[in-house]
Every structure is written in C-alpha cells, then in structure tokens.
C-alpha cells in the first residue's frame with residue numbers, strides 16, 4: 001500500500017478556535033513517524049483524524065486508502081490500533097489484563113457476554129509476552145504499575161493486527177526505567193518489518209525510539225516541519241516549534257534537547 005495517511009489542507013475548528021490549520025501530511029507504507037509539539041499544538045486532534053474518529057472541518061483526509069466522509073468508519077477503525085490515555089481511562093480497573101487485550105478484537109472495552117475463540121486467547125497472551133507483561137495476564141488491570149499498563153495498552157492496540165498503529169504519549173507518566181523499557185519495546189516494534197505503520201505522539205525528543213524514520217513538528221495547529229527524522233529533529237525547526245533556543249544532540253540512535261539558556 002502506498003498511502004497510509006494522506007491529509008490535504010486539513011483544518012479543524014471548534015467554535016472560534018482553530019485546532020488544526022491547513023495540515024498536509026503523507027505517511028507511506030513501512031514508515032515510522034513521530035509527531036512532536038508543545039502542549040495544545042493539536043497532536044491528539046491530528047491523531048483522532050488519523051484514527052478515523054474525527055472529520056476535518058475543511059480539507060480532505062485519506063486513511064488506509066479510504067476517504068473520511070465517504071467510508072464506513074466502523075469498517076475502517078478495526079484496521080487501526082490506538083493506544084491513548086483517553087482510551088485507557090475507559091478500561092475498568094477490575095478487568096483482567098488478558099481481557100483488556102482480548103476485547104480489542106471486538107472494538108470495545110469491557111468483557112461482556114462475548115465468546116472468544118481459543119486462537120484469540122492465544123494471541124492476546126502472546127502479545128502480552130512480547131511486551132514483557134505476560135506474567136500479569138490474570139491480574140486486574142488496576143493493580144499494574146503505570147508502565148505495565150502502558151505496555152498492556154500497546155498489546156491491546158495490536159490485537160486486531162492493524163495496518164496502522166497510533167500511540168498517543170505512551171511514555172507519559174513513566175519513571176526513567178519505565179520509559180527506557182518502553183522505548184526499547186517500541187524500538188523492537190519499529191525495527192520489525194512485519195509491524196504496522198507507526199505514528200507516535202510525544203513532547204520529548206528523548207522518547208523517540210530508534211527505528212523511527214520520520215517526524216512531524218506541530219505548533220499552534222500548523223505543521224512547522226515534516227520529513228526524515230534527521231532533518232526534522234534539528235535545532236532550527238525544533239527551536240521554532242517549542243519557542244525556545246534549543247541545543248539538540250544525537251547520540252547513536254537517540255536524541256536529547258535542552259535550552260541554551
């Protein structure tokens with residue numbers, strides 16, 4: 001598939017607020033994108049368009065070759081995996097971890113009278129193992145640490161074998177060890193050619209895993225820069241995006257940024 005995402009001049013307005021302003025963005029098969037920008041830049045809104053969960057006020061958006069507005073979003077959504085704090089909030093703390101993953105196959109949170117095939121059970125447990133949380137499969141979701149919950153959410157997002165995986169701030173709230181473990185898991189995912197196309201939203205260049213290929217910088221709903229990571233995670237575009245004079249360092253496959261002042 002050539003075009004996984006194709007946004008043309010996408011604008012989202014709510015009342016008098018313009019949340020996204022003329023966003024044009026192309027994501028192709030096998031690419032791994034990072035979306036970076038300060039608080040309120042419009043990152044989550046952009047991800048909602050990519051997830052087929054919001055329509056542009058103007059402009060056009062194609063997701064997995066389907067034009068939003070002309071496709072049945074209920075057919076489109078199972079092809080897209082999403083992990084976000086908003087979705088995690090809808091998971092009952094008493095829900096068994098394996099069920100959190102399993103219910104994704106039915107596009108819903110909460111286990112409620114469905115019948116699951118043995119293969120689905122096996123896949124859910126395998127995904128939990130892949131993300132290092134297999135030993136918690138039979139525990140209640142609410143008893144896990146923040147980092148463990150994040151990994152369960154990614155396993156859940158992968159349950160439907162999606163073509164596109166959207167991760168909204170997966171490292172938010174993690175301590176240093178938790179962040180590094182998550183970054184390592186995402187690096188493995190990014191480097192695996194069988195993985196879906198990945199889009200990761202973050203505030204911090206330190207959270208960009210190795211294996212990611214492209215970056216989009218957003219500020220005030222506008223694209224400040226988009227392209228290969230090496231081009232985009234440079235001092236000039238990053239400083240412009242965050243409104244700070246930034247010093248950016250690349251060490252091996254990871255980045256770090258700090259203010260010069």
Ligand SMILES: Nc1ncnc2c1ncn2[C@@H]1O[C@H](COP(=O)(O)OP(=O)(O)OP(=O)(O)O)[C@@H](O)[C@H]1O
Nearest residue numbers: 014015017019037038039040041042043044045046
């Ligand atoms: N329904 C709405 N009505 C008015 N403004 C909204 C609405 N939804 C979002 N916004 C505003 O749009 C802006 C962008 O929000 P969004 O959540 O997309 O940003 P973000 O880059 O993900 O921010 P953060 O990094 O803080 O999570 C914010 O200023 C937010 O307050």
